[in-house]
Structure formats: C-alpha cells, structure tokens
Amino acid sequence: MYFYGRLTVLLKKEIMTKQQLEQFKKWFYGYVATFYGNDELTNDNIKLKEDHTRRMCVDIQQIADELGLNNNQKMLAETIALFHDVGRFEQFMKYHSYNDVGTENHSLIGLKVLAEKRILDCLSKEEKEIVETAIRFHGDKNLPAGLSGEIELFSKLIRDIDKLDIYYVMASRFDDLRNNPEKYFPTFGYQAKNKCSKNIIDAVLKNQTIDYGELKSLNDMVIAMLGWVTDINFAAVLKEIKKRKLLEQMIAFLPDTEDIRKVAEHLHKQLNGRILKN
Numbered sequence: 001m002y003f004y005g006r007l008t009v010l011l012k013k014e015i016m017t018k019q020q021l022e023q024f025k026k027w028f029y030g031y032v033a034t035f036y037g038n039d040e041l042t043n044d045n046i047k048l049k050e051d052h053t054r055r056m057c058v059d060i061q062q063i064a065d066e067l068g069l070n071n072n073q074k075m076l077a078e079t080i081a082l083f084h085d086v087g088r089f090e091q092f093m094k095y096h097s098y099n100d101v102g103t104e105n106h107s108l109i110g111l112k113v114l115a116e117k118r119i120l121d122c123l124s125k126e127e128k129e130i131v132e133t134a135i136r137f138h139g140d141k142n143l144p145a146g147l148s149g150e151i152e153l154f155s156k157l158i159r160d161i162d163k164l165d166i167y168y169v170m171a172s173r174f175d176d177l178r179n180n181p182e183k184y185f186p187t188f189g190y191q192a193k194n195k196c197s198k199n200i201i202d203a204v205l206k207n208q209t210i211d212y213g214e215l216k217s218l219n220d221m222v223i224a225m226l227g228w229v230t231d232i233n234f235a236a237v238l239k240e241i242k243k244r245k246l247l248e249q250m251i252a253f254l255p256d257t258e259d260i261r262k263v264a265e266h267l268h269k270q271l272n273g274r275i276l277k278n
C-alpha cells in the first residue's frame, strides 16, 4: 500500500466537494459534445478520447482505492482523470492529429482551455495546483525533478492510469489498424510500415525512455509504448497490466522476429519482477 498519511493530515481546510466533481463532469461532457459533427473521422477521434477519459475515471478510482487514498484524494484523482486530456479536442479540430510532435503539446492546450473557462477557480489554491501540475506533465517523457507530496503522488498516478488505458486503446484497435492503416495515419502521424527501428528496440532493452520524435513507424510507436512498463510507478497498475494481458496483446501486433521476442521476454521479466518486489 502506498502511504501518504502525513500528507493527509496536512490537507487544507477547504476541500473539494462531491457537488464540484459533479459540476466538473457536467461541464466536461457538455464541452466534448460540442466537437461532434458530420465528419465520421472527426467523430471517431473525439469519441476515442471521450471514452478514454470515461474509462480512466473508473480505473483511477479503483487504483486510488488500492493505494488507500481518502475520499477527498479520490475526488481529486477523478478530477485529474476527467480533465487530463481536455486539450485533445481542440488539438484534433485544429490539426487533425493527436501527435504532439509537429502540432502542440495537448497538456498545455488543456490547461489553457481550463483557464479560459475558469473551470478550476472554485478549488482551493492547493488543489488547483495539484490538478494543474498533474495535467501539465502527464504526457511528458519524464516528470520534472523536485515534485513532492501530493503533487508528486497525483502526477505519478495520472501518468500510470493514462498508460494503462492507452494500452487498452491500442490493443482494441489493432485489427482495424492492420486493415485500415491509412485511416490512422493522420491521427498518429506514423506510417503503418512493418518495420521496427533498431535504436528503439535497443532503448527498450536498456529501460531507456524514448523521445517520440525518434519514432519512424507505427511499430516503433508500439515498441516505445511497451517500454512504458519500466516507467510505471505503482505496483497496483502493473498488476492490472498483467491481469488484463495488455503486454501480450501489444506484442501480438508486432512482427514475430528475434528482436521482438527479446523485447517481450525483457518486458515480462521487468513486469513480474517489479510486481514481486511490492
């Protein structure tokens, strides 16, 4: 169990309420609804991120429970899950892509949207800072050094839950990806070439995080995502990855080569080893 007892004691007097969370949900789903129109590709992509958010709101509560977080912390966690990708909708309408490389950082677009609409202004200064910081860094290659306390806790938590659901999203779309590669090219920004770059494989085998700018194909993207396993913070999330057989499903998308078998073996070892240690 991840214990943040001392921080709980230090929790501010003013804490968010269930009503505020309900208001946040009402605003968010109403805001997303404004992006649906007549274009099938756009609707499909908006729905992809809306569904991603909905599932993350459920997953984050389950993991928060397992970490022993209190009710207020669980509401904050759900708020972060709800808003973490709020920038995706404007990003897609503007660029028709979800690739931050070559468009804009979607976390920063999200913070701008929340600020413009003054959505988080009803929270205390401390809670607002937690939510904003967790959103700001959720998609970065690494978290910046120097975060601490609840800011660090929630920043780590949202990154883990995001990865957990992105694995699911990828795995559930693989058939469609294989059959309709052109459909996904604008969304991901990578060609569906059946090629894996050696430098990406080597980086995963060395547990190094990868710059998204180095990816050359969809396969590279899947390999880089697989490498996220070594960057997961909480054992409870690793257990879910194992339980949902997400690594197996991701690996099945890749060509059956010696390199990929090595990557698979390495990552299963990492996953099982870290689960056992906790």
Ligand SMILES: [Fe+2]
Residues within 6 Å of the ligand: 084, 085, 106, 138, 139, 162
């Ligand atoms: Fe995101």
